Every structure is written in structure tokens, then in C-alpha cells.
Amino acid sequence: MPFIGPLKGEENVVYLVPETLKIEECRIPFIGPLKGACPSLCPQKGKTTFFFLNSIQMKGKRHSLFLISKICSSYGKIRLYARPKIASHRDSRGGGWFRWELKFLGIFLALISFSNLIFSNKTFALYTPTLSASVDKSDIIVSGNDVLRFDKTAFNLLTLIVKTNNRTGYTASISSETNDTSLKNLESTSGAKIESIAEDLPLGDFTANTWGYKMWSEDTFKPIPPVSSPVNIIQTTEGTGYNASELRTINFAMKLGDTLESGSYTNKMIISVVANPYEKKARINRGYDFNTSVGNLDKNQTVIDGKGKRDNIYHIKRSLITKDLIPADAVNIENGNTSDYEVKIWFVPSENTVYYWTEANKITLSKDSSFMFDRMPKLQTIDLSGFDTSEAENMARMFSNSPELKSLDFSGFNTGKVKNFTYTFYDVKNIESLDLSMFDTSNTTTMYGMFNGMTALKNLNISSFNTKNVTEMQEMFQYNSSLTSLDLLHFDTRKVTSMKNMFYGLSNVTSLDLSSFDTR
Known part of the structure; x- marks a missing residue:
């Protein structure tokens, strides 16, 4: 815009306020952020600053310039003028x-x-x-x-x-x-x-x-x-x-x-x-939904008070058959909103086995994988090799109340994001040896009752456990009556707020070194 000379009797400093001026940020585009209460936007002491805007700008800037005027009140005057349209x-x-x-x-x-x-x-x-x-x-x-x-x-x-x-x-x-x-x-x-x-x-x-x-x-x-x-x-x-x-x-x-x-x-x-590059994955819904779908497969299960007891399911295995051989009564359990592949399950009564199937390499479990294999009273084996747990955050009661489980192979299990292990193995009464040396628990906050009720457990490997963020350890080893030793010297207990009944019923452990525990 052309230079407009001083008005009679007054000196001026000319600024043009563009459409994008943000008074609240104290910034004029291309000049940069202004210091303090926008003092460099203000006139010198006793002088006047004129803002020349076109007619469109005038409509939208009066309030903003009024704010500037208030900020600059201790300096000089602010005046607003419409600028003429100059062709050359x-x-x-x-x-x-x-x-x-x-x-x-x-x-x-x-x-x-x-x-x-x-x-x-x-x-x-x-x-x-x-x-x-x-x-x-x-x-x-x-x-x-x-x-x-x-x-x-x-x-x-x-x-x-x-x-x-x-x-x-x-x-x-x-x-x-x-x-x-x-x-x-x-x-x-x-x-x-x-x-x-x-x-x-x-x-x-x-x-x-x-x-x-x-x-x-x-x-x-x-x-x-x-x-x-x-x-x-x-x-x-x-x-x-x-x-x-x-x-x-x-x-x-x-x-x-x-x-x-x-x-x-x-x-x-x-x-x-x-x-961005995207890796296709097979995804399923919450652990509880998986549990319900599996439980509904057996049409001949015992029903008491309207609830199926799932008493005919002994095994859960992955099937590697081709898609055309999948039984007609197979059920889709993939997450329709997030899965790139189908995931199917079906029950073979003659084998007492539930099969799961997908074309993907693995099935990515939900963030909430709690209750996934809960309350399956006759379940003896689970093939976990087909599951990707890298996104799981909640494994509370994942295997609880399944007392006939004989063993669990956690090779390849990724628990790096898991925060909740509440009652994960509660009442799993027949497992004698449990190797969790591959578990990453660095983000875990609760281990409440994690191994409670594992009465047959004789060997427990938790040497990799990082407990720096754990706040709850109550009932953690309660009723592990077959354990004879327990090495907890690597436990960091500085954030733990409750250890109630942590070792209750640990009747066969003759000595327990807790010298590393910080319970202050």
C-alpha cells in the first residue's frame, strides 16, 4: 500500500494488520512473536500508531485493534483508518x-x-x-x-x-x-x-x-x-x-x-x-467376547440356570487347513472395524477341540484380552503360538478358573504393553511348572492375585519381572502351597502400596529373602 504521510499535528508509525493477525498470540505474521505485552506493537510514548486496512479487513479487525489499544494505553494512541485502493x-x-x-x-x-x-x-x-x-x-x-x-x-x-x-x-x-x-x-x-x-x-x-x-x-x-x-x-x-x-x-x-x-x-x-506403510493384521474383539463365542460353540454342553458350563471343550488349537475346507458352521470372530483378515472358530465334538483359523500369520489380540480363557473347567491345552499379544494391555483373569490346564507355553508372548495382570492365573490348579522368563512387565501397574490359587505350582520362573511401576501386589502368591522357593531379590517395590496377603498360604517355602524390598 502507498505511504500515507503524517496527519497534521501528529507523528505516526504505520502498520498494516493482515487478516491473520492473532492478537492473543502477540504476533504479527513475518515480524515474529512480540515480547511482553506486545510493546513493539505500540507507538512510542506520546505518539500515535495508525492501522490502515481495506474495507473487508475493517469489519473483522475493529475488536482486535480495540484490544491492542487497551494493551498500549500506557504508551500512545491507536487509530484505525480505511486505506484507499491504489492501482499503481x-x-x-x-x-x-x-x-x-x-x-x-x-x-x-x-x-x-x-x-x-x-x-x-x-x-x-x-x-x-x-x-x-x-x-x-x-x-x-x-x-x-x-x-x-x-x-x-x-x-x-x-x-x-x-x-x-x-x-x-x-x-x-x-x-x-x-x-x-x-x-x-x-x-x-x-x-x-x-x-x-x-x-x-x-x-x-x-x-x-x-x-x-x-x-x-x-x-x-x-x-x-x-x-x-x-x-x-x-x-x-x-x-x-x-x-x-x-x-x-x-x-x-x-x-x-x-x-x-x-x-x-x-x-x-x-x-x-x-x-504410511501399513501391515495388514487379523484382529479380534475383546477377550471376553472371544470367551463368549468359544463357549457358545458347544451345543451339547451342560446348562445350569441358563448358563452353559463349557464342559466339553478340552483343547484350543490353531487350524492350518485351506479356507475351502473350513466347516460350514464356523463362526467369524474378527473385529469388523479393524481386521484385515477373517478369523474363524469351530468346534469338533469328537475331538473335544475348538479350532481357530486365519490367513494371517497370527491373530492380534485386543488391548483388552481379559477373561479370554476364563471359566473353561475341562480345558487342558491352549495353542498360544498363533496369537500376537503385542497390543494387549489388560490380561486380567485371562486363564483364571480353568483348573484342568496342564501347561502353558509362552514362547513369543509379548507383554511389553500389559498394565494389568490381576488374577491372570487364578485357580489354575494343575500346572506344576510355569516359565514366564520372557514376560516384559516394565509397564505393569497391578499384579493383584496374579498367581493366587495355583496350588500345584512347584517351579515359577519370574526372573525377568520388572516391577518398578507396580503398585498392587496383594494376594500375588496366595495359596501357592506347593512352592518350595521363591526368588524376589530383583523386585522393585518402591511404588507398591499394598502387599496384603501377598504370601498367605505359602506353606512349603522355608525361607524367603525380602532384603531388597522397600516398603517405606
Whole structure:
């Protein structure tokens, strides 16, 4: 905008307040965050600051400028004026003509690309990753009237809109269409152009006739990347939410010199949005839901008071047969919202066996895997090799009240995220040896009654247990009456708040070294 001279009897300092001024952040775009209570926005003591805005800006900025006026009340005055629309202006300081309606960035092409999205033909509803992206404008035009008069800077914003349910998120990158990153005046006979800045800079440090970009949340502008070296501007690790979109603002800015040749200066940019790599998985619902589905398979079980006793299920095994051989009465138990594969179970009465099946390498268990094998009174063996427990956080009562279990092989069990082991092995009365040396319990907070009621247990390997975050250990080894020794010297008990009945009924342990326990 043209310079407007001092009003009679008053001196002034001129600022132009752009549409994006955020008073609450004490920031003027391209000037940077202002110190304290925005003092640098205020006039000098006893002087007046004039804000010249166009008619549209006047409507939306009166309240904001009133707030500035209150902040600056101890300094000087704030006055608001509508600026006239000027078509052209000759710079009074020389240097030739400078056309104020000059188009600096004529066309901005946002080319959106997608990859790593996996689709397959399915006859049932399963999770399918999707991604869509768009920009709020296909071109960005900055005219001379948009240049902040006192420092010859201008900017424009582009909003990138992304919507994806991809669980691993997405990555967006930016580059110019070619390796030439300048804004060129194609009609110029002298090769006039606006070069990209060469390093990260605040706008105030731009040299004349340079431009750059930044994400709205960043403090400094970055050089325009060439097509040979695109730069990632957004990297997420999860989807944008159910039926929700994510908006990200990209800020393009430039600083112009007095002698810049008139004309249109253009470049083309590419924004690429790519779904992050995603590993397909077979997923099931909560442990309790699995337990219910398994229990309902046996049509000849004993029923008392309307409840099935599951007394014909002796084994749970993985089936490796081909899909075409699966029995017609098999039941689907996959999570329809999150699973990429079918998961089926069926019962073979002649074998007293429940089989589970999937085309995936393993079945990923739910975060809540509690009660998964609970209350199966005749269950003797479980094939755990087909389960991925890396996402499980709750294993409370996972095997409880299944007294006939003979052994459990936890090779490959990942418990790194498990927080809750409450009554996990409660009343599992026939297991004599239990090797949990592969258990990672670093995130576990409760071991309440974990081994309670394991009356046949003679050998317990918990040498890997990390109890630094455990707060509850009450009833942990209660009624382990067959144990003769227990090594707990590695236990960290500094956060434990309850040990009530921790060793109650441990009748065959003759000595127990608790010298490492901190019970303060």
C-alpha cells in the first residue's frame, strides 16, 4: 500500500494488520512473536500508531485493534483508518516503476498423490484403509496491494485438507515442479525472478526479491525444495479420526526490492500426500467376547440356570487347513472395524477341540484380552503360538478358573504393553511348572492375585519381572502351597502400596529373602 504521510499535528508509525493477525498470540505474521505485552506493537510514548486496512479487513479487525489499544494505553494512541485502493504507484525514492497490483505468484498446482493403500476383494465387511487429500485453492496470487508497505513483504496461505483412517497415518511432502525454485517473470527480457531463500530465516532477514515457505506453526521460513529433493512437511502416526479431516496451513512469503521489474512471477509446486506403510493384521474383539463365542460353540454342553458350563471343550488349537475346507458352521470372530483378515472358530465334538483359523500369520489380540480363557473347567491345552499379544494391555483373569490346564507355553508372548495382570492365573490348579522368563512387565501397574490359587505350582520362573511401576501386589502368591522357593531379590517395590496377603498360604517355602524390598 502507498505511504500515507503524517496527519497534521501528529507523528505516526504505520502498520498494516493482515487478516491473520492473532492478537492473543502477540504476533504479527513475518515480524515474529512480540515480547511482553506486545510493546513493539505500540507507538512510542506520546505518539500515535495508525492501522490502515481495506474495507473487508475493517469489519473483522475493529475488536482486535480495540484490544491492542487497551494493551498500549500506557504508551500512545491507536487509530484505525480505511486505506484507499491504489492501482499503481511510483516509488518516491527512485528505482523505477513498481506496479502495486503486480502478480508475484501466479499459479500454484497442488498435485496430490496416494500410495501404500491396500485393497482386496472381500465378501464381508472388514477394515479398508482410505486416504483423501485436497487443497483449498489451486492457485495463489499475491498482488502489490498485499505487500506490507513498510518492509515490502507479502504472504499467502494454502490449506491442505487430509482425511484418512490409515492406522499408521500419512506423510506429506512439498517441492517445486522442477529443480528451478525461483518465481520467474516469463515475459521479462532480462530474466527477472524472485529466488528462493538459501537457508532457514525469519521473514525480517530475507534479502530483496526472495521467497520461502513454512508451516503455520513454525517460526522460520525454509528454502523452496527442488523436485529432486522434496521435503516432508507433515508426518503423522495415526489416522485423522472417525470421519474427520485434518487441516494444515502452509505459509508462502516473499520480500521484494524497489527495482523489481513489473510482471507476473510464477512457479508450480507439488504437494504429495502418501499413506504410511501399513501391515495388514487379523484382529479380534475383546477377550471376553472371544470367551463368549468359544463357549457358545458347544451345543451339547451342560446348562445350569441358563448358563452353559463349557464342559466339553478340552483343547484350543490353531487350524492350518485351506479356507475351502473350513466347516460350514464356523463362526467369524474378527473385529469388523479393524481386521484385515477373517478369523474363524469351530468346534469338533469328537475331538473335544475348538479350532481357530486365519490367513494371517497370527491373530492380534485386543488391548483388552481379559477373561479370554476364563471359566473353561475341562480345558487342558491352549495353542498360544498363533496369537500376537503385542497390543494387549489388560490380561486380567485371562486363564483364571480353568483348573484342568496342564501347561502353558509362552514362547513369543509379548507383554511389553500389559498394565494389568490381576488374577491372570487364578485357580489354575494343575500346572506344576510355569516359565514366564520372557514376560516384559516394565509397564505393569497391578499384579493383584496374579498367581493366587495355583496350588500345584512347584517351579515359577519370574526372573525377568520388572516391577518398578507396580503398585498392587496383594494376594500375588496366595495359596501357592506347593512352592518350595521363591526368588524376589530383583523386585522393585518402591511404588507398591499394598502387599496384603501377598504370601498367605505359602506353606512349603522355608525361607524367603525380602532384603531388597522397600516398603517405606
